[in-house]
Amino acid sequence: PCWRVMIALEEKNLKGYNQRLLAFEKMEHKSEEVMKMNPRGQLPAFKHGDKVLNESYAACLYLENQFKSQGNKLIPDCPAELAMMYQRMFEGLTLQQKMADVIYYNWKVPEGERHDSAVKRNRESLTAEIKMWEGYLQKTSGGFLAGKTFSLADVCVYPGICYVFHFGLCEERYPKLAAYYNRLKDRPSIKASGPPTWLENPQGQDMLKDI
């Protein structure tokens, strides 16, 4: 979610914003400083003047709406691409949820409530979801999620796709997703905002290699 907002800011040429990097591992997202800006104790927390936009999708939609005429256009004019953009954007939340259910299972579920059957089910669900996205990229020509141009769909979903590969998703098994992931790696806005540290996961960085 944080990365999405940073990509959007870069795309709209809004560099030079005030920013602070906080550490999840040190529970800094529950610090007074964050709680003051986001009572939910979550990151990102984003403000433009006194307008608070802590939901990453809200911040991205707002930035494109308010800065339409500067930087790159993130909402296509073509109605078919526009519809595809919104659809993939919101399906991206499902992908993220299923990914989090697998990767953060031990963080989120208290020890006494964990079950192998749940872990299995979550993995199957994520596998089906990833296969769906591989299919989407097979069917969509143009190289981006909405079609021929980079859009809010890519801003919002790319970080998640990058994440699954970071956790070991097999590139040979998902060639279209891998191609998308590799192609966008060097996009200026993505390169400029790439995470300086990757969240260390005690289970290792190959958690998703068998998916």
Place this chain on the structure above:
Amino acid sequence: MAKDMTLLWGSGSPPCWRVMIALEEKNLQGYNHKMFSFKKMEHKSEEVMKMNPRGQLPAFKHGDKVLNESYAACLYLENQFKSQGNKLIPDCPAELAMMYQRMLEGLTLHQKMIDDITYNWKVPEGEKHDSAVKRIRESLTAEIKLWEGYLQKTSGGFLAGKTFSLADVCVYPTIFTIFRCGLCEERYPKLAAYYNRLKDRPSIKASWPPTWLENPRGEDIMKDI
């Protein structure tokens, strides 16, 4: 325009209701639609799967443009039909920001509500825990209190401020469902006032879940929140 639109929906489903409210607000009455029963597992029928391989409702199409995610459909409709019906995205930047923020927070409210309502039939018997039920209920309670607070702080009567917006389109159905589950109106007066005030809005009245008209009282599972 509406004649090129098709909506597959289920009664009482907040995501379906969102799209129906949006269509009404944009004066797009006359769209093709078909109601399916969740109870009879019709959302997994071939007809639905053909339009939405996820086997979920709503499934919505405009021409050959598929918008099965309710928020995607609502944003698309406002973008494409900006000049007809009611304006659903405010011009004022402060209200605009508030609209997007509340819209997206509405997904959190909806998820916590769903986690509470569906626990018993979604979680396999061997995986159920009282501790989880308790935690889910506490999480929903905290979330509802947060929204009561939002309505206390926001003047104007709508989630984004002075005008009805996509935030109300997307979040009202969830708030309505919570009251239908028995949430105590005295305990949450601002939410109750919002819920009652918008009940009679034409777009909401016109798209009221038909199965709820036959059976106005749901189960009071949330009366102790």
